[in-house]
Amino acid sequence: MSQFDSLVEEIKKDLDGYKDRGLKVFASSSLQTNSMPLLHIISRVAPDVPVYFLNTGYHFPETLSFRKQVQDLLGLNITDLYSAVPRNQQKDAAGRLLFTSDPDYCCYLNKIQPLEPILASNDVWISGVRGDQSKVRAAMKREEKAPNGVIRFHPMLNWTSKMVYDYIREFKLPKHPLESEGYLSIGCEPCTRKIDVNALLDDRSGRWAGMNKTECGLHTQLIQK
Template identity: 35%
Template sequence: MRPVRHERALSPDLSVAALNARYEGAPAEDILHAGLRFWAGGIAVVSSFGADAAVLLHMAAGINPHVPVLFVDTKMLFPQTLEYQARLAADLGLTDVRRIGVARSELRRADPMGALHLRDADACCQLRKVAPLAQAMTLFQASITGRKRHQAATRADMAVFETDPAGRIRINPLAGWSAQDLADYRDRHDLPPHPLVAEGYPSLGCVPCTSRVQPGEDPRAGRWRGQSKTECGIHFGPKGAERIAQ
């Protein structure tokens, strides 16, 4: 269900199309500020605390350090990612990072040997990422992601504002940013990098499904290497197309 209360506060006809017409090409900070203002109290940032996460989280903390940040812990993340999450949240002063994940009782039932990813990677992502995030998002009317169009072909036509399958607004303030834009922002604000980036992991997910990327390879080549799978599926577009991997 769309956040009607906030739409009426701004405009009698605040549609996704109207939002995109208004904010396409706008500075990321303006887009983020608009989302946090329009859906105040009903919006969350979704973050993997991965290679590029610091940029969006730094922007969000500068506007409202108390905004809920949803971090999906699959129980298969790199230890360095968990350490980075704690450090970055503390450095930025984020006060409401919510570490969510599948219940251990459900893991024991659906993946008792921790090997589901070997026979069905999509089912593993559904169990460990998609379902927990969907449950957490029932408390919110809108979400904010750090996706960028340059990251993958599946994201090339991504809009700044979208409607997800549940009818919530999804906002992508960094949609138009390049890799250089991200690097410049990190340098300008002296943001700490994820420790595994320097070790050849420009895109990070779960340990079993993430490998090092060799020079000249696509930055996402290390995700589900050797499979046709390129996205985890935690954010789907209005027509069911996959849009994001965390």
């Protein structure tokens, strides 16, 4: 018996309920260490659920290698989503790449816009956000509304960081290779920094350092209160 059996069964019950209602379900993942429990659970209880990875073109090579490792290990159907705007055209009027001058618009082009067609053709979006990751996420509910009448389903919302790592240890799951080098929350390479654990504010520390920005928009713009 695993200490996580009841939690996994609860997620399975929710997913079976969506399926019984004829709803189309998909998941998104950033393919980080903290993504592993949810991806592993999906592979166990709903392996047919498609998983989408927003491939911005700015990811660390280690993230792309980890993506392949996870897909091979869990046998999931992971599909990359890309921006319709080529990266060499993602510049402002002064010719600067958008991640340097307008990171919000950069995130829109590379994260939000590519996901919009998926939202338009599905009913339930599984997201692995946790309440202990940031104040924004702490205010979320297990189910929220997203555009196009889609249900955002947050099965990991009440999990803690300790639970994530306990699950990873119990099931001998891999960790993102950059975590051991001091990266905790790993996104696009230009906007991700190593963190000082003594100055750690929350699990999102290290993203968009020096900017008044903590989210790419997936969990702020694609949610309806």
